[in-house]
Amino acid sequence: MSSSTLRSTWCGSRLRGVRGENGSTCRRQGIGFRSRRVGFRSVVASGDESGRIEPDLSVKVNGLDMPNPFVIGSGPPGTNYTVMKRAFDEGWGAVIAKTVSLDSSKVVNVTPRYARLRANANGSKKGQIIGWENIELISDRPLETMLKEFEQLKQEYPDRILIASIMEEYNKTAWHELIERVEETGVDAIEINFSCPHGMPERKMGAAVGQDCALLEEICGWINEKATVPVWAKMTPNVTDITEPSRVALTSGCEGVAAINTIMSVMGIDLDTLRPEPCVEGYSTPGGYSCKAVHPIALAKVMRIAQMMRLEFSGNNLSLSGIGGVESGGDAAEFILLGANTVQVCTGVMMNGYGVIQKLCDELKDFMRKHNFSSIEDFRGASLPYFTTHTDLVKRQKEAIAQRKAMRKGLQSDKDWTGDGFVKESESMASN
Numbered sequence: 001m002s003s004s005t006l007r008s009t010w011c012g013s014r015l016r017g018v019r020g021e022n023g024s025t026c027r028r029q030g031i032g033f034r035s036r037r038v039g040f041r042s043v044v045a046s047g048d049e050s051g052r053i054e055p056d057l058s059v060k061v062n063g064l065d066m067p068n069p070f071v072i073g074s075g076p077p078g079t080n081y082t083v084m085k086r087a088f089d090e091g092w093g094a095v096i097a098k099t100v101s102l103d104s105s106k107v108v109n110v111t112p113r114y115a116r117l118r119a120n121a122n123g124s125k126k127g128q129i130i131g132w133e134n135i136e137l138i139s140d141r142p143l144e145t146m147l148k149e150f151e152q153l154k155q156e157y158p159d160r161i162l163i164a165s166i167m168e169e170y171n172k173t174a175w176h177e178l179i180e181r182v183e184e185t186g187v188d189a190i191e192i193n194f195s196c197p198h199g200m201p202e203r204k205m206g207a208a209v210g211q212d213c214a215l216l217e218e219i220c221g222w223i224n225e226k227a228t229v230p231v232w233a234k235m236t237p238n239v240t241d242i243t244e245p246s247r248v249a250l251t252s253g254c255e256g257v258a259a260i261n262t263i264m265s266v267m268g269i270d271l272d273t274l275r276p277e278p279c280v281e282g283y284s285t286p287g288g289y290s291c292k293a294v295h296p297i298a299l300a301k302v303m304r305i306a307q308m309m310r311l312e313f314s315g316n317n318l319s320l321s322g323i324g325g326v327e328s329g330g331d332a333a334e335f336i337l338l339g340a341n342t343v344q345v346c347t348g349v350m351m352n353g354y355g356v357i358q359k360l361c362d363e364l365k366d367f368m369r370k371h372n373f374s375s376i377e378d379f380r381g382a383s384l385p386y387f388t389t390h391t392d393l394v395k396r397q398k399e400a401i402a403q404r405k406a407m408r409k410g411l412q413s414d415k416d417w418t419g420d421g422f423v424k425e426s427e428s429m430a431s432n
């Protein structure tokens with residue numbers, strides 16, 4: 001199917017709206033769901049004389065306007081005022097700050113806290129970095145300091161999207177206090193870190209919640225009865241089926257899902273010292289894996305979540321944010337083709353700097369020009385229909401082989417001649 005055919009036939013379900021538009025927005029279809037689906041889009045794009053379209057990267061997600069779908073993922077690139085300001089100045093579509101909690105004194109980091117995997121032999125210091133493990137915790141900066149910086153950023157960049165990332169212990173009052181204080185700064189949305197795989201689960205935080213649907217449902221309930229801005233649930237890939245906690249988060253009132261956080265990993269063992277990496281005073285602990293190597297895993301998780309959202313929440317104003325190993329516009333296009341509204345980048349910024357946004361936008365525009373897509377919605381989710389079951393692949397292949405065999409045997413009847421295949425059909429009946 002050509003991309004132009006695809007553009008006119010694919011149904012783009014645009015997920016829009018802000019919290020409060022329809023109260024608790026996330027009741028599932030069939031249980032009191034009110035459709036806000038915009039409907040089937042038949043795109044008639046306007047182009048220049050050569051018919052080429054200048055792609056528009058802007059997106060509206062849960063009512064939030066972003067100049068492009070590229071979002072700084074929670075982590076070191078969103079740790080303080082200086083770096084978040086830099087992200088806005090360089091043109092990022094939105095910034096998600098490093099995860100904060102009420103009491104930063106409980107957060108004690110170690111160094112070294114990163115270990116990298118290169119596309120080379122074990123222990124090599126050369127070669128492209130393809131994997132990145134971290135044992136970094138959430139922000140160890142005082143909450144008051146972080147909140148002041150959010151406020152300052154929102155004052156200086158009122159039109160830009162700043163999203164707070166939060167995490168708390170199993171305590172409703174604490175969650176409510178954190179949400180209230182974060183919202184007072186004027187942030188546009190909140191991402192909930194249900195997914196940090198190391199350090200925090202020991203305090204029943206992060207992945208400990210994302211891996212326990214009952215706990216997740218209870219905490220999402222607390223969060224959504226308090227929050228007045230859109231809430232995204234950031235999910236852990238360290239579960240058997242990521243659609244289960246994602247469904248719980250959406251059913252419990254979250255406006256969006258973000259996936260993936262890092263994958264539980266052991267980066268490697270130093271074959272001289274026999275010690276694991278990253279090595280802190282001779283010891284280590286499993287950490288979170290990110291960077292290029294996780295991209296295919298992230299795509300699979302996002303694809304599953306998108307399928308579930310289309311099937312069970314289609315028409316609600318829900319959003320999906322794809323995360324994992326994005327370093328190019330093409331990597332981002334893949335997430336969008338699988339249904340993501342936005343694409344987050346964390347390790348890619350740590351490796352390439354904030355200026356990488358220009359390359360990401362240029363490459364995504366090149367992809368869109370190639371296919372004559374004028375907007376992100378033109379191709380969002382367009383690759384989802386091409387996933388099927390293995391049984392169906394076998395059936396399709398059997399049918400295709402039978403068809404090719406029939407072609408080789410020649411036409412069964414004169415009525416089978418076609419215009420498009422005429423020359424091949426003639427050849428198929430020649431003996432030399």
Ligand SMILES: Cc1cc2nc3c(=O)[nH]c(=O)nc-3n(C[C@H](O)[C@H](O)[C@H](O)COP(=O)(O)O)c2cc1C
Pocket residue numbers: 073074075076098099132134136137138139165193196234260261262289290291292294323324325326344345346347348
């Ligand atoms: C050093 C480091 C620190 C991170 N800290 C956080 C965090 O505080 N909160 C959070 O939700 N995710 C955190 N993440 C996860 C990233 O936001 C992202 O989900 C993950 O790294 C995959 O994306 P990437 O390959 O673009 O980095 C961190 C990742 C790294 C590498």
